[in-house]
Amino acid sequence: MTDSSIPTLLNRLLRLIGFFVVLATTAGTANFHRPWVLAVSVVIWVGWAIFVLCPPDAVGLERIYLCAMAIGSVAAAQETGATISALVAVVAALSQVRQPRMFGWLLTLAVILGLCVSVAIAGTSVTGLLGLLAGVAVLALMGWSRRQARISAEQNRLLVEQNRVIRAERDRAAALAERGRIARDMHDVLAHTLGGLVMQLDAADALLEAGEVDRAAERVRASHRLAVSGLEDARRVVGTLRSEVFDLPTELRRLAEEHRGAGGQLLLQVETDPQLTNEQATIAVARAIQESLTNARKHAPGQPVTLALRGAGEELEVLVSNPMTTRLGSLAASGVGAGLLGMRERLSAVAGTAEAGREGDRWTVRIRVPRR
Structure with missing residues (x-):
């Protein structure tokens, strides 16, 4: 029972x-x-x-x-x-x-x-009739009161059930959002790290064939540093380093060093304080820059890249541009085009935007995000 x-x-x-x-x-x-x-x-x-x-x-x-x-x-x-x-x-x-x-x-x-x-x-007698009618009235009110209590109890039950469903949907949406964030970050980390590794190892292989062992060894050491950096990035994505504050200027210097270490040319122009109040917005900007540099290495290898950070009122504007070229890298055909989509999704979650396209003879990625 x-x-x-x-x-x-x-x-x-x-x-x-x-x-x-x-x-x-x-x-x-x-x-x-x-x-x-x-x-x-x-x-x-x-x-x-x-x-x-x-x-x-x-x-x-x-x-x-x-x-x-x-x-x-x-x-x-x-x-x-x-x-x-x-x-x-x-x-x-x-x-x-x-x-x-x-x-x-x-x-x-x-x-x-x-x-x-x-x-x-x-x-x-009339007194007896009034007594009966009074009894009917009292019992009718008792019945009505019982009905209202049952209605309130049912409404409370439905409200509790509705709140349970809402909490479950909210938790599910939060889990999906977190899963999407991790997937986007892992895509950027892997694309950036593995793309750089491929280029470094290709260069090392070419140097070995040319008999330049010392320069080839330096490329291998650069590959090792890039792999270590990528592993640290991956750990941060899944949350093991979540307690650390994400510092955008430090991240910019790291990305610039990695790009140059992979054989690329990068001109870094910081015309405003790049640090943002919202840490999620800071991470979104860093990942967008990382994805833009990765795409530049894939689609315009050897071309100089300009990375400029400017103040635009209450917004931070980031420009990543490189000259257009018909010479494509070995990684140009890799990927499914999810990088730019993930960049836009990540930035839209922090009220930012990302635009990419041809401007004159250069390919430009324009990123805008509120400072607060």
């Missing part, structure tokens, strides 16, 4: 007790020599029996037995003493959320009118 089944069992037990009370009351007071009294009593008993056994989801059957209990009781209230059935029907009709409000109030009105007629026929 579960905890949720206890209220249902208790409710049915109380209904069963009420059934036996009504059965005993009518059996002891009713004059069954009158056929109509016996018929009305049977209607009341059958209504109570269904009231005890009816499944919770039988809405139509519920209306039938409540009407039988209420109308039967007021029809023979003076003969059977079963007025309690009408009062119970009023409470049940008004307290059930699955029944329309109008049904409960119409049943209550029918009970009031029936009791008035029954008392008038029996010649009962």
Whole structure:
């Protein structure tokens, strides 16, 4: 037996007790020599029996037995003493959320009118009638109050469920966003590091064929430094170095050294303070610059690259440009074009933008990001 089944069992037990009370009351007071009294009593008993056994989801059957209990009781209230059935029907009709409000109030009105007629026929005093009506009013308010409490409880349950769903969706969206961020960063790190390694090793191979062993060894050592730097970048992406503050000027110097170490030419022009208040924006700018330098090495090998950082009001503007060339590097055909897309997605998450295209005889990547 579960905890949720206890209220249902208790409710049915109380209904069963009420059934036996009504059965005993009518059996002891009713004059069954009158056929109509016996018929009305049977209607009341059958209504109570269904009231005890009816499944919770039988809405139509519920209306039938409540009407039988209420109308039967007021029809023979003076003969059977079963007025309690009408009062119970009023409470049940008004307290059930699955029944329309109008049904409960119409049943209550029918009970009031029936009791008035029954008392008038029996010649009962006005005081007795007022007592019955007061009882009906009190029980009707009790039923209505119970209905409102059930509605509030259901609304609270739905609200809790909705909040649970919202939290689950929010956590899922946060996980997907973090996964996308890591994927973009890993793409940039791998493209930058492996692209540089390929170029360095190609150069080392060419130098070895030319017999320049010392210069080839220097290329191999540069490859080792690039691999170590890429490993540190990868660790930072997955969070092992998350506690460290990301310093953009330091990162710019590292990227410049790596680009030059890979055989590239780079002119660094810093015309404003490059540090940003938002660390995520700082990381986004650094990754965008890294991706731009990687693309320059892939699509314009040997061409001088200009990296300029300028202040544009409340924004930081970064320009990465290189001359256009028809000579492509060995890595030009690699990748699926996700670098620029990832750059734009990353920058848009911090209210920044990235534009790439031909400007005259140069290919330019223009990055803008708010300073705050």
